[in-house]
Amino acid sequence: MIRIVTLSEFPPDVIDFVTRRLHAAYGMGCELEGEGEIPADALDDEQSAYDAVKVVDEMDDDVTLYADDKIVYLTNEPLTAPPGPMGRGPVDGYAQYGGGKALVTAHGLSDKGLPLEVGLAKRAAHYVGHLWDLHHCFDPRCAMHPGWSPGFAAYPEVALCLFDREKSERKIKLGSS
């Protein structure tokens, strides 16, 4: 089951669209679990964005996770991530690879030229994919394609490529057993 927790206010039809798209992309149940608050001390040093890793690690919620449950936190706030060898780049979410929690932001979607619900669903599908150990995909139509690439806006459908679809199905089967 994919459980959605909102950390900002979203119109109900947007959440409805996201749950439907996640259900269609992964073939597993998806529901709105409730609302939460983003930890205030997760703000980065410049106090301009939230450190995505900290937000996920420090999130204090009472959601119970079962064997193959995944939680997706949705927010409107700008996010950042620890710098890597390439420095800092665009961050639209964070996921614990092969873990249970992911964070997705709607921040910056208006610049992409996609409707809020479509962009948010595509990002959510991407980060849920990371929870199932999926890596980035070169296919611009796939939801696992990097979000900063031109393919994100060029192909608005929320779907996985054949390879990722099959890989996620295998992982989901293993997870539920």
Next chain:
Amino acid sequence: MATKTHEPVIGDGSLHIGDRVVYPNQGICRITGVETKQIAGQNWEVVTLSREEDGATVMVPKGKVMGIGLRKVADVAAIERVFDELAIPNTDPQLDWKVRHRENADRMSGGGLFGTVEVLKGLHALSRVRPLPQKERELYDNARHLLVGEIAAAMNIPLHVAEDNLDYALWPPPGMTRNGRPLPPATLGPPSPTRPAAEDDDLGLEDEELGGTAEAVAPAANETDVEEEQPAPPAAHKAAADKEKSKSPHRPPKPALAKKARPAAAKKTAPAKKAAARKSAPAAKKAIPKKPAGKAKAKGKR
């Protein structure tokens, strides 16, 4: 009485118990010890490894440690060189699949860190030209999995940050630089072929969202099946005809010509997959099991 105080020699002596290593087929592991196991009546000295991503135990015969490409996790300096390498665009992918397959197999098993980088870069460059076939898509995913794990382990950063950074080099976002040099922003690559409609999972969502489009398509698909059924000759006749065709010395050399001789309606409605199967498999064998199934399907629908 002597007690064993010396550490066992693993591989060429550079590996020790407790080291984090990269196993090309398994990912990042930690060496947990050297044990003697009795397998099929023989004593084997095996190196035991614990896979970090799921804690699974992997055992490798001690004599094969170097042969499988087991090596220590790279240091930070090596990872920086990896990113320097990744940031240089590869515009000349190997197009000969035989050469590519051989080179990539060698690089993955014995090429070390930079071998894996070359595989990923080469397949990434190829994917910008055309979609990768299934086997190479798997290889691309394996190479990416290994590299992401090694970068994360070497730099002590989360896997997600490691993968994002890897792709900041491969698909640079606007404004990304490496060593003060701006990288050309990513362009749109070719999409992979979509899943055939027949295999698509229907989760019942399209009906609600698209206002019954799926329902509108369904009868048309049924009609096609029925149309396909009518002009086709009975299975036995067709098998015999095909057999004769294959024996005949005047058999047209190209399958395209053989296709032209078929009834027009059958040709129009036959799915591409079936046509391909007929071309590649012996006709007589194929026709017998296929036709009764098609008939049953059509009858059921009527």
